[in-house]
Amino acid sequence: MKNILLCFIALWVGDLFSQNKEVLYGLEEVPQNLLLNPGSKVPQKFHFGIPFLSQIHINGGASGVSVYDIFQESSTDINSRIRDKIFEMDAKDFFTINEQLHIIDFGWLAKNEIYFSGGIYQELDFISYFPKDLAILAWEGNQQYLGYDFDLGEVSTTGELLTVFHFGANKKLNENLTVGVRGKIYSSALQFQSKNNTGTFTTRETTDGINIYEHELRDIDVSVQTSGYTSLRDADGSSEVISEIVGRSLFGGNLGIGIDLGATYDIGRNWTVSGSLLDLGAVFHTNAVENYESKGNYTVNGIELIFPPIEGGEPTIPYFSNIEDEFEREVGIDTLNTSYTQLRPLKVNGAIKYRFGRRVGAGDDCDCYNMGGAIETNQSVGVQVFSVFRPKGPQLAGTLFYYRRLWQFLSTKATYTIDPYSKSNVGLGLVADIGKFNFYIAANNLLRYGNIAKAKSVSLQLGFNIKINEQ
């Protein structure tokens, strides 16, 4: 139990997250912005990401607790701090990790004015909601909770490790509208999920019952689906595990398909709206699948002794084993190998932006090809929304941003985001185009960098590209 707790704490210490990349969204100077909106405007003619370095993204978060909350130097006992947190958080609080590493990333503007882009990235995604009642039961036991229904349905978690092969097309349809689409093939190495569970555990004092208490498991319907796990369990040694994971990542595991859609629309000369739907798709888990499920009701009152007349040498009645057998029969765990389909967490981005300031690039008043079109300026402000669909419903974030192109070669974007983690999340991104070399770095929760232990979430993206601009 302590180890499980330490694992959770290690997660908070390591990286705490969601999947929002609010700084990068709409930042057209970064080619990988196309993965956040395939219908983004594309200023360059060609880009090629430095392999393994075109985008490194890590994001981790815990909605209800920070490392500092638990491990602060303090005169109070650490156990009472943990206890306070357990009671403060609720079952909607969650721990999450999302990591992406772009292995290959490229794009080019074809003769038909379509910007094609594609690549391969590896992704790790994990979320676990806080099973508050189970935490209370583990932390305090049931003595203070007689008659209370511990909700076992609060257990809700998903995790996966997969490789994504993608290819997309982006086209400026007219002066105002740019649209894009991206197809994806998912190769899942590992996946597990436990969702939509139900059931309660209750210890009740009985006044006229057959024993002092009645322990009841009611409406139990708990299941865990796994894919890829059995192939790792059978692997012998770490090298076999690694080669198994790599093999499953490269079409050797379970496959899925998905699509990203996006569009950008200029309204008049200063306003732009944009939006995207990402990972609209599913993975079909058919091989190395092992599912566990438990369903039913069970009540136990202890062990009834019946004092049978036993002659010498006769075995006694196996009361305890009988109870165990009955438990197995009523609510035991069944292992199944049924295939299952897993929807990818759907992400939605939306933004509205107002451009102002000094005009740069295309769109000058005297540009006869762009009489009614949008003008490009060195500054903009706007609002973004982000949502990711999670087992217990969408997680939402809202962002205000200010963008400024400082010089032709250097742009910045500052963001202020409100999300389930905090109301004081300030992010900053920088993009430098030095010759054909493109570098960007974006991070959020900057106010917490003085002491990361106090941050409930951290997100960081950085990458290097070769980019040839149109101009």
Add this chain to the structure above:
Amino acid sequence: MKTNLSVPLLVILVSILLTACVKDTDFDEADNIALTPVVELDLIYFILTANDFFDADTSNPRLTVSDTTELPFLEESFAQENLKRADFFFKFTNSIPRNFDINFQFLNPDNTETYSTQTSVSQGTPQNPVPTDFSEIVEGEDLTELTKASKVVVTVTIESSNENLEGELNLKSKTTYYLEL
């Protein structure tokens, strides 16, 4: 010239990231984390009637009856390592007009006694059942012995018996386990 200006800005952002640190925390405290749940669980229960203490076939009193149940969780390493204290609570209700002696004998898998306890139950009448509560707190050395046991033998002894004896002896019981994980 312009290119040079990008350098300070990059330096600022990168240095913010590099100077990010974890302060005012003490991770050694992880060693002090202890879960201390207190768990209430039913133990055994029975109802013995006055008839159980008289053998109608031989017309002889049967003064002692006993039964045994496994309690395999006691000698599991989980209990041996994490159990700090166990409080047994036995609640007898007696409507038989006789006193009883009750013996709980905990045995290891080789049937050697590791721990035992006993109590007596006061007599009652069918019209007026008499409750007798008995509790036993086990900790320290005794607990070490208790967690070597894998079963308990319950022996119920009646002081005397005859075929006209009426009433019931009822037992309900529970254990409070104090764990430290």
